[in-house]
Amino acid sequence: MSDGNDQTTVRDELLAPVVRKVVGVTAAISLVALALFGLWGAPPDAVQGDAQRVMYLHVPSAWLAYLAFFVTAASSALFLWKRTRAEVWDRLAGASAELGVMFTALALVLGSIWGRPVWGFWWAWDARLVSTALLFFLFLGYCALRRVPAADPVGAAKRNAIAALIAFVDVPIVHFSVEWWRTLHQKATVFSPELNPQIHGVMALTLWIGTIAFTLLYVYLLDRRYRLAVLEEGHAERELEHAIAERVGAGRSVVA
Amino acid sequence: MSLVVRLRSVVCLLGRFPALAGADLDVEAGEIVLVAGPNGAGKTTLLRLLAGLLPPYSGAVEVLGVDLAEDRISARRRIALVGHETHCYDDLTARENIQFFARAAGRAADDVDRVLDTVALAEAADVVHRGLSAGQRRRLALAVALVRSPDLLLLDEPHAGLDATGRDVLAGVIRDAPAAGRTVVMVSHELEIARPLATREIRVVGGLIHPVTESVPHS
Amino acid sequence: MSEHPERTANIWREAALVAGKDLRIEARARVAVGQILPFGLIVILLFAFALDPDRGVLARVAPGLFWVAVLLAMLLAVGRAFAIETHHGARDGLRMTGLDGGAIFLGKAAAIAVQLALLEIVLGMGVIVLYGVDVHGIGVVLLTAAAATIGLAATGTLYGVLAAGLRMRETLLPLLLLPVIAPVMLGATRAFEDGLDGVPGDAWPWVGMLGVFAVIYTTIGVMAFGALWEEAA
Numbered sequence: 001m002s003d004g005n006d007q008t009t010v011r012d013e014l015l016a017p018v019v020r021k022v023v024g025v026t027a028a029i030s031l032v033a034l035a036l037f038g039l040w041g042a043p044p045d046a047v048q049g050d051a052q053r054v055m056y057l058h059v060p061s062a063w064l065a066y067l068a069f070f071v072t073a074a075s076s077a078l079f080l081w082k083r084t085r086a087e088v089w090d091r092l093a094g095a096s097a098e099l100g101v102m103f104t105a106l107a108l109v110l111g112s113i114w115g116r117p118v119w120g121f122w123w124a125w126d127a128r129l130v131s132t133a134l135l136f137f138l139f140l141g142y143c144a145l146r147r148v149p150a151a152d153p154v155g156a157a158k159r160n161a162i163a164a165l166i167a168f169v170d171v172p173i174v175h176f177s178v179e180w181w182r183t184l185h186q187k188a189t190v191f192s193p194e195l196n197p198q199i200h201g202v203m204a205l206t207l208w209i210g211t212i213a214f215t216l217l218y219v220y221l222l223d224r225r226y227r228l229a230v231l232e233e234g235h236a237e238r239e240l241e242h243a244i245a246e247r248v249g250a251g252r253s254v255v256a
Numbered sequence: 257m258s259l260v261v262r263l264r265s266v267v268c269l270l271g272r273f274p275a276l277a278g279a280d281l282d283v284e285a286g287e288i289v290l291v292a293g294p295n296g297a298g299k300t301t302l303l304r305l306l307a308g309l310l311p312p313y314s315g316a317v318e319v320l321g322v323d324l325a326e327d328r329i330s331a332r333r334r335i336a337l338v339g340h341e342t343h344c345y346d347d348l349t350a351r352e353n354i355q356f357f358a359r360a361a362g363r364a365a366d367d368v369d370r371v372l373d374t375v376a377l378a379e380a381a382d383v384v385h386r387g388l389s390a391g392q393r394r395r396l397a398l399a400v401a402l403v404r405s406p407d408l409l410l411l412d413e414p415h416a417g418l419d420a421t422g423r424d425v426l427a428g429v430i431r432d433a434p435a436a437g438r439t440v441v442m443v444s445h446e447l448e449i450a451r452p453l454a455t456r457e458i459r460v461v462g463g464l465i466h467p468v469t470e471s472v473p474h475s
Numbered sequence: 476m477s478e479h480p481e482r483t484a485n486i487w488r489e490a491a492l493v494a495g496k497d498l499r500i501e502a503r504a505r506v507a508v509g510q511i512l513p514f515g516l517i518v519i520l521l522f523a524f525a526l527d528p529d530r531g532v533l534a535r536v537a538p539g540l541f542w543v544a545v546l547l548a549m550l551l552a553v554g555r556a557f558a559i560e561t562h563h564g565a566r567d568g569l570r571m572t573g574l575d576g577g578a579i580f581l582g583k584a585a586a587i588a589v590q591l592a593l594l595e596i597v598l599g600m601g602v603i604v605l606y607g608v609d610v611h612g613i614g615v616v617l618l619t620a621a622a623a624t625i626g627l628a629a630t631g632t633l634y635g636v637l638a639a640g641l642r643m644r645e646t647l648l649p650l651l652l653l654p655v656i657a658p659v660m661l662g663a664t665r666a667f668e669d670g671l672d673g674v675p676g677d678a679w680p681w682v683g684m685l686g687v688f689a690v691i692y693t694t695i696g697v698m699a700f701g702a703l704w705e706e707a708a
Contacts, residue, residue, distance in 0.1 A: 134654050134657050137650070137653075137654035138654045140650070141647075141650045141651040144647060144650060144651075145637070145641075145647065145651065148641045148642065148643060148647070149642075152269070152311065152706065154311075155311075155706035156706065158706060159637065159703055159706045162637075162699050162702060162703060163637055163651070166633065166634075166655070166699070167654075167655060169691060169695065170654075170655045170658070173658045173684075173687075173688060173691075174654075174657055174658055176658075176684075177658040177661050177662060177684060178657075178658075178661065180680075180684075181661055181665065240269075240272050240274070243272065243273060243274055244274040244277055247274050247277040247462055247463050248277045248278055248462075248464070250462045307571065309567060309571075328705075329573060329705070330573070332570065332571050332572075332573045333572070333573035335571065336571065337567065337571060339564060339567065340564070341563045341564025341565075341567070342563045342564070342568075343563060343564050343565055343567055343568025343569075343571070344563055344565065345496070345500055345559060345562075345563075345565060346504075346559075346562060347499075347500045347503040347504045348496070348499065348500060348503070352499065356492070356496050357568070357572060359492050360489070360492060360572040360573075361572065384503070385563075404572075
């Protein structure tokens with residue numbers, strides 16, 4: 001909207017440049033720390049051996065997937081609520097969703113890579129994996145919806161926000177029903193190497209480092225993606241102002 | 257006299273294109289306004305804006321006392337738009353289509369019969385929409401609008417595709433509008449036929465509205 | 476100004492009007508009966524080609540196959556429900572009536588639910604006959620179907636309107652809708668397994684879940700449909 005200019009200049013960036021740089025550097029450092037601990041510092045698992053190290057990437061990815069989805073849903077809600085409506089929430093929702101797709105896909109692939117040596121197959125109908133797979137598709141659908149070119153940008157943003165919330169409502173239902181399904185029909189030993197066993201000491205520390213590293217990475221990428229969205233919109237808005245000016249000018253010269 | 261329509265510097269977008277680029281307009285109750293202008297000027301956009309189907313990008317839009325930037329939906333019940341399409345359902349008969357819109361507007365059953373007579377569709381009342389001729393469909397579109405008893409009647413090129421019966425029907429409807437408390441805004445290319453029916457003419461060019469200064473004869 | 480009679484903005488009356496319109500159109504056009512139903516039956520038949528009918532597999536997987544067939548048919552039914560609004564600018568006409576968005580939602584969802592119910596009855600008989608299934612708990616089966624159908628119709632109508640104005644609606648609708656109704660597939664299949672060849676008593680928790688899903692998505696539909704309907708250009 002033409003009166004949203006104040007909002008736009010305040011929210012050209014998600015994070016102040018200083019904050020972003022700090023986040024970026026800290027993310028890089030913690031990722032290096034994760035690599036060191038994950039590959040070398042933490043001991044190999046008693047049962048699963050070195051294959052268990054994939055967990056240090058898989059678990060943080062899965063956590064980020066849910067965090068990203070939550071951010072998308074919360075931003076969508078803030079956008080829809082009249083008192084807090086601002087373009088920043090719509091852009092944030094979109095940016096977070098794209099990152100969510102990435103982290104969900106990563107979680108699925110890593111889970112599969114872990115499963116191959118541990119279970120013996122590339123996929124198993126574990127409740128967690130199935131829920132994550134459905135989460136992936138929910139995200140994907142939302143991103144596909146955002147990509148559809150919209151006749152009315154504000155209306156499209158509202159539609160996208162509603163779609164995000166409708167999908168988000170489904171997440172607990174999916175989680176619950178899938179969990180219930182797999183526990184009622186538990187097929188004994190082949191599923192017992194758990195995706196999230198109890199772990200202590202260095203291994204727990206490594207997992208924490210991983211979670212922090214990934215979260216920082218997410219925040220950094222979120223800022224960058226947000227900035228990209230602002231640049232795209234700015235470009236489109238300049239084109240629009242130009243078109244309006246042209247048309248008014250042409251109209252006036254016809255009358256004169 | 258009260259203002260039925262009040263536009264100030266209205267910009268209306270179709271996608272990224274500013275179909276209306278700063279339009280101003282005042283229409284008083286009981287007027288019959290003829291809207292002329294070249295193709296692509298923004299005439300249809302103007303009607304859709306007045307009908308509350310299109311949101312304004314900027315500017316002030318007030319129709320029947322309602323600010324359309326705030327609430328487009330509540331004003332619609334008192335406005336009818338007869339566009340290029342009939343807004344009807346192929347598999348329902350003429351009567352059933354009218355009945356649906358009548359019931360939605362809270363109108364009574366005999367209003368349906370009365371409207372069928374007004375548009376001369378009483379004989380074809382039980383023919384499904386798919387089986388109606390083009391001229392009959394245009395009259396049905398008019399019927400569906402009239403049965404709702406709108407305070408503002410918007411006509412988008414109503415003469416296109418009308419047969420002789422249709423032209424008489426249309427002329428009658430427009431002529432009777434002020435007495436029925438109805439304001440009419442009509443887009444037409446058939447200026448010879450439309451001018452005698454109108455009380456005022458405006459031109460839309462390049463997304464802007466210009467009054468036509470020479471006086472327009474009343475019917 | 477002209478007279479305007481008292482408009483009791485009764486959401487149920489308006490919903491009944493919309494449902495009546497949709498069902499009358501269906502009765503005339505016979506798309507659900509003439510095209511979608513045969514499609515469902517063909518799908519059930521083809522499943523038998525994919526799974527060897529001689530090894531007793533069909534009876535065991537019958538619940539799942541039934542619901543997959545219903546799901547596929549539902550996609551067509553939802554698409555059709557919104558397709559009728561695209562011809563002759565019907566959507567604009569409907570918008571101009573000023574009918575409450577929630578009422579339009581309930582009306583359209585109800586019409587879809589009725590069509591799905593009829594579909595399920597025929598497909599159900601088809602499955603019983605073709606796959607050789609026993610019905611142990613008819614009450615469970617019927618209640619499951621009722622709850623699942625309402626959930627499917629509500630969610631379908633909601634996503635149907637979301638996809639309605641979009642250029643890629645035929646391909647976008649399945650992608651958006653199917654992940655969301657996965658719990659319905661899950662619950663309905665499990666409940667049918669118990670109700671058909673298993674212990675009907677085990678099914679009640681699943682039926683409960685289906686009921687909750689139906690209530691949640693019907694509520695969301697009533698609240699959100701109006702806004703989505705407006706944005707569908």
